[in-house]
Amino acid sequence: MAQKQLPEEFYPLMEELQAVDFVLVELTLYLDTHPNDxxxxxxxxxxxEYRHHVKYQVEQYLGPLQQFGNSYSGYPWNWIDAPWPWQL
Structure with missing residues (x-):
């Protein structure tokens, strides 16, 4: 399966998404022990909310990032399109 060419502006968006995911994981861990903060x-x-916005932008270039209804698919079905997020 051939990988699609991604424009240069995609990579800063993907880095931003990864940074936001990191913040959300850290906040989740913190809130597990400080639920009233x-x-x-x-x-x-x-x-x-910001992650939702950035994820939408990333998916415009890459296609769906998540399965099971968490991301929409383009036509034709593009869940199988490479590169996968972990291949970047």
Missing amino acids: QAAIQQFNEMA
């Missing part, structure tokens, strides 16, 4: 909850929700 309202500021952290607000930050988590803001980052979750």
Whole structure:
């Protein structure tokens, strides 16, 4: 299966998505032990919203990042298109 050529502007977006995911994981761990920290909850929700926006932009270049209804597919079915996120 041939990998599609991705424009240069894709890579900073993918890095941004990875950074946001890191922040969300760290906030999740923090909130597991500090469930009443309202500021952290607000930050988590803001980052979750921002992640949705960045993920949409990345998927415009790459195609769906997640399966099981978490991402939409283009036509034709493009779930199988390479490169996969972990191949970048």
